[in-house]
Amino acid sequence: NAGVTQTPKFRVLKTGQSMTLLCAQDMNHEYMYWYRQDPGMGLRLIHYSVGEGTTAKGEVPDGYNVSRLKKQNFLLGLESAAPSQTSVYFCASSSRQGLRSYEQYFGPGTRLTVT
């Protein structure tokens, strides 16, 4: 049981390049989330998904796109990277059922630097 995994762990991009971050969970959770964490700030929600094939915008969605084609995977895309997107990105998942509903399980994070 790996929990929540993120690929890659580190990445350096040049301005204008594109990339995709992959999040995978093996807990059969319905909900998945992408956050960014900047120095001195808490986590800010980028996009989230409440089920396969659905996505919704969070607090800071501009410049990002997401897809949830399979229940266990949630992809975060940057079409044209900007220095302002330099951050640590976290993925999380949660279940809407049971005694531990809505408790988020987090991946280890991806450190992205855009130069």
Added chain:
Amino acid sequence: AQTVTQSQPEMSVQEAETVTLSCTYDTSESNYYLFWYKQPPSRQMILVIRQEAYKQQNATENRFSVNFQKAAKSFSLKISDSQLGDTAMYFCAFTFYGQNFVFGPGTRLSVLP
């Protein structure tokens, strides 16, 4: 829109002592969920405690307990018998049934030997 405020950017406590971290939030919803998460230097986010708003009883998990005041929209975390391993950033978080999670800016807690 929901907001979460943590008014203490940094705190310190002596080992074995008790410390309380503050959190206030703003929402128009009547049922929701509140959480405290811990982020040690390893960067991994770890759940500390969970509270359902419709439950009046305060949640407890071993040395961790909360004081949930729904009318005041306050959700403080008490850590008893502080240990060196409790040194971390602590984040308060709110969600309305899993949608649109909102985190506070965090409190950096240092446990001193």
